[in-house]
Amino acid sequence: MLQIEELKVEIGGKEILQNVNMEIPKGETHILFGPNGSGKTSLMMTIMGFSGYNVTHGKITFKGEDITYMPIHERAQLGIGVSFQRPPTINGLKTKNIVEICGMNRSVDVNELAKQLDFSDFLDRDVNHNFSGGEIKRSELLQLMAQEPDLLLLDEPESGVDLESIVLIGDTINSLLHKGIKFPRRGLSHIAARTKSALVITHTGHILDYITADKGQVLYEGIVRCSRNAREILKWIREYGYEECVLCSN
Ligand SMILES: Nc1ncnc2c1ncn2[C@@H]1O[C@H](COP(=O)(O)OP(=O)(O)OP(=O)(O)O)[C@@H](O)[C@H]1O
Numbered sequence: 001m002l003q004i005e006e007l008k009v010e011i012g013g014k015e016i017l018q019n020v021n022m023e024i025p026k027g028e029t030h031i032l033f034g035p036n037g038s039g040k041t042s043l044m045m046t047i048m049g050f051s052g053y054n055v056t057h058g059k060i061t062f063k064g065e066d067i068t069y070m071p072i073h074e075r076a077q078l079g080i081g082v083s084f085q086r087p088p089t090i091n092g093l094k095t096k097n098i099v100e101i102c103g104m105n106r107s108v109d110v111n112e113l114a115k116q117l118d119f120s121d122f123l124d125r126d127v128n129h130n131f132s133g134g135e136i137k138r139s140e141l142l143q144l145m146a147q148e149p150d151l152l153l154l155d156e157p158e159s160g161v162d163l164e165s166i167v168l169i170g171d172t173i174n175s176l177l178h179k180g181i182k183f184p185r186r187g188l189s190h191i192a193a194r195t196k197s198a199l200v201i202t203h204t205g206h207i208l209d210y211i212t213a214d215k216g217q218v219l220y221e222g223i224v225r226c227s228r229n230a231r232e233i234l235k236w237i238r239e240y241g242y243e244e245c246v247l248c249s250n
Pocket residue numbers: 011012016034035036037038039040041042043052
């Protein structure tokens with residue numbers, strides 16, 4: 001589904017990603033770990049195609065197509081969707097309108113989708129305007145539900161989310177990963193094969209209690225240094241810290 005080869009990326013003339021190699025097969029969910037400032041968000045922004053993230057070397061392939069220099073809207077149409085860590089407030093644009101835009105060219109029932117996320121009361125508010133941390137995450141997922149991407153890029157989906165709401169967030173991510181299953185229900189990840197792929201950034205690992213990860217990767221100083229079971233990685237990071245954790249790749 002997604003293949004990244006020897007990727008180097010500069011932002012404002014500074015090299016942020018030095019050598020990223022990664023493969024996410026169809027139906028797999030990979031977790032991206034890494035210390036603050038290691039380049040995780042930059043990697044997601046580069047995969048999505050945001051300006052300012054200048055690829056100086058390497059290649060990104062999605063569904064067999066070279067997307068390295070493809071415009072962002074074409075990547076979205078091809079099936080890549082992102083949930084931001086800190087999405088901007090968009091004054092003058094109502095949440096229901098951005099959800100409609102995300103579901104463009106498809107018959108999307110915005111009210112029904114909002115009901116599933118317990119988000120109906122927010123549809124007439126400007127996008128993210130005075131939303132709480134948890135409300136922002138639900139707004140982001142609502143947009144993804146309308147888009148139904150084949151590859152989900154989720155930047156810290158659990159940050160700022162309370163312990164009850166994280167269940168809803170986890171169930172919604174699971175329903176996004178299972179094509180054709182529209183309603184968030186507990187335990188779906190264990191009973192049906194996933195058709196969508198995901199790359200999920202997490203610091204705490206809490207989201208691992210709600211979604212099934214196929215693999216974890218550690219981005220350290222702009223290089224993917226480790227690729228193995230996500231829970232094993234989390235255990236090592238908790239016990240020994242990142243510096244020790246990445247020594248296993250030497
Ligand atoms: N637009 C920008 N201009 C200059 N530097 C930037 C820009 N965006 C990111 N950086 C720098 O790139 C580095 C990587 O940032 P990035 O946000 O990708 O890290 P991260 O691993 O996601 O961090 P965190 O875990 O704290 O969210 C940081 O040093 C950051 O300051």
